[in-house]
Amino acid sequence: MAVVSLTVNGKPVSQETEDRTLLVYFLRDQLGLTGTHIGCDTSQCGACVVHVNGRAVKSCTMFAAQAAGADVTTIEGLARDGKLHPVQEAFRENHGLQCGFCTPGMIMTAVDMIRRIPVLDRATIREELEGNICRCTGYHNIVSSIEDAAKRMQADAKGKAA
Amino acid sequence: MIPYSFSYRRAVSLEDAEALLAKSADAKLLAGGQTLIAAMKMRLAQPSELIDISDLKELAFIRASESVIVVGAAAKHFEVAASADVVRAIPALAELACSIGDPAVRHMGTLGGSLANNDPAADYPAAVLALNATVKTNRRSIHADAFFTGMFSTALEDGEIITEVSFPIPERAGYAKFPNPASRYAMAGVFVAKTGAGVRVAVTGAGACVFRAHEMEAALSKSFTPGALAGIEVDPGELNSDIHGSAEYRANLVSAMAGRAVTAALR
Ligand SMILES: Cc1cc2nc3c(=O)[nH]c(=O)nc-3n(C[C@H](O)[C@H](O)[C@H](O)COP(=O)(O)OP(=O)(O)OC[C@H]3O[C@@H](n4cnc5c(N)ncnc54)[C@H](O)[C@@H]3O)c2cc1C
Ligand code: FES
Numbered sequence: 001m002a003v004v005s006l007t008v009n010g011k012p013v014s015q016e017t018e019d020r021t022l023l024v025y026f027l028r029d030q031l032g033l034t035g036t037h038i039g040c041d042t043s044q045c046g047a048c049v050v051h052v053n054g055r056a057v058k059s060c061t062m063f064a065a066q067a068a069g070a071d072v073t074t075i076e077g078l079a080r081d082g083k084l085h086p087v088q089e090a091f092r093e094n095h096g097l098q099c100g101f102c103t104p105g106m107i108m109t110a111v112d113m114i115r116r117i118p119v120l121d122r123a124t125i126r127e128e129l130e131g132n133i134c135r136c137t138g139y140h141n142i143v144s145s146i147e148d149a150a151k152r153m154q155a156d157a158k159g160k161a162a
Numbered sequence: 163m164i165p166y167s168f169s170y171r172r173a174v175s176l177e178d179a180e181a182l183l184a185k186s187a188d189a190k191l192l193a194g195g196q197t198l199i200a201a202m203k204m205r206l207a208q209p210s211e212l213i214d215i216s217d218l219k220e221l222a223f224i225r226a227s228e229s230v231i232v233v234g235a236a237a238k239h240f241e242v243a244a245s246a247d248v249v250r251a252i253p254a255l256a257e258l259a260c261s262i263g264d265p266a267v268r269h270m271g272t273l274g275g276s277l278a279n280n281d282p283a284a285d286y287p288a289a290v291l292a293l294n295a296t297v298k299t300n301r302r303s304i305h306a307d308a309f310f311t312g313m314f315s316t317a318l319e320d321g322e323i324i325t326e327v328s329f330p331i332p333e334r335a336g337y338a339k340f341p342n343p344a345s346r347y348a349m350a351g352v353f354v355a356k357t358g359a360g361v362r363v364a365v366t367g368a369g370a371c372v373f374r375a376h377e378m379e380a381a382l383s384k385s386f387t388p389g390a391l392a393g394i395e396v397d398p399g400e401l402n403s404d405i406h407g408s409a410e411y412r413a414n415l416v417s418a419m420a421g422r423a424v425t426a427a428l429r
């Protein structure tokens with residue numbers, strides 16, 4: 001047992017937990033942030049993807065203790081002032097989800113993808129989704145959602161720069 | 163899935179990691195955790211203590227000189243893939259790093275962890291062996307030819323920590339893998355490297371452990387073209403047969419990937 005201190009969605013958090021507690025259980029069971037899902041629990045499906053220091057990682061394959069001192073963002077931390085993140089908005093408008101189970105991981109992966117590769121084509125999006133599995137959509141609308149979000153964010157960035 | 167209990171320690175220096183490792187017989191190093199944590203969750207591994215070295219700046223670097231690229235053991239796959247030095251000097255190594263798993267795995271997984279684990283289907287061992295790299299540890303330097311000793315086994319001794327890997331810069335190099343469609347690990351992956359001393363060809367995924375294809379090396383040393391490989395096949399008797407493919411199928415894949423790797427090297 002040790003006290004793990006980190007920042008989650010911009011707020012400082014300190015909680016005692018077992019050293020063997022996986023980050024995903026820490027987020028879901030101790031912090032009540034159940035937006036992060038557990039699909040496979042074997043680092044295959046990406047339902048558990050969160051950002052640690054700005055980078056997408058699978059929270060089922062990381063101990064909470066490894067995240068001590070880090071800045072963690074979950075799906076709950078994306079919307080700002082009651083406004084959805086552009087990637088969330090694009091998933092909604094492009095019907096990028098059906099049951100929604102994979103969606104938090106898809107969106108966190110997409111936000112990270114757009115950060116690294118601002119200009120995205122469909123083939124690259126599919127490649128980048130290697131670690132995220134969806135059993136419903138057939139991926140087509142997920143790819144469209146990410147393509148749309150990347151374009152909007154690119155336009156927003158240009159608008160701001162101008 | 164919940165692993166057995168253990169205690170977690172974050173090393174503050176290499177010496178600290180060495181001392182912590184020496185203190186307990188069942189302690190294990192933790193780097194990216196992308197292999198070890200899965201094994202612990204399945205309760206196939208039961209370390210009493212995990213010593214996290216992923217934060218050690220002294221192990222997380224990439225340095226370039228005229229003749230070598232030196233990559234720290236804790237350098238993550240995405241860092242190697244994106245390193246301007248690696249992309250310039252050994253683009254095949256950057257491409258290999260970029261082909262490991264998926265983006266989230268590449269954000270955590272490290273070179274040292276991959277080599278210490280020596281999964282028969284891992285990518286990095288092929289680069290280390292074909293590029294004739296040297297693996298440095300806290301105790302000694304180990305040549306690539308002596309490092310990989312068998313399936314999931316290496317020359318590393320108890321308490322030995324990989325610190326860096328030194329990759330001589332080749333004239334040309336290429337890597338081609340045929341990924342298993344489900345896991346994306348290599349069904350067969352071939353790394354070819356051409357230097358003043360000749361050509362080295364390393365094969366991963368197809369056998370129990372990464373190995374050199376000597377007949378291909380001799381042919382490519384004479385003529386570094388895909389055509390030079392015509393009719394050369396590695397012995398299926400030495401290869402894996404499983405639900406994903408027979409040994410004969412893998413032997414054919416090795417030849418196909420070797421040709422693609424040479425083509426990539428000639429780009
Ligand atoms: C979904 C998924 C897909 C993957 N796909 C691929 C793939 O296509 N190709 C591929 O090659 N790999 C793949 N991997 C494995 C990945 O590359 C791992 O990151 C790597 O094998 C282990 O590195 P790590 O840093 O995560 O090590 P860890 O899991 O932390 O450690 C692995 C072992 O190495 C030891 N160790 C770690 N660092 C050192 C060191 N410096 N010195 C001595 N011992 C050390 C540990 O004690 C442990 O025994 C995949 C993994 C996942 C989860
Ligand atoms: S639950 Fe983590 S990858 Fe599937």
Ligand code: FES
Pocket residue numbers: 096097098099100101102103133134135136137
């Ligand atoms: S929407 Fe159901 S799993 Fe993707």
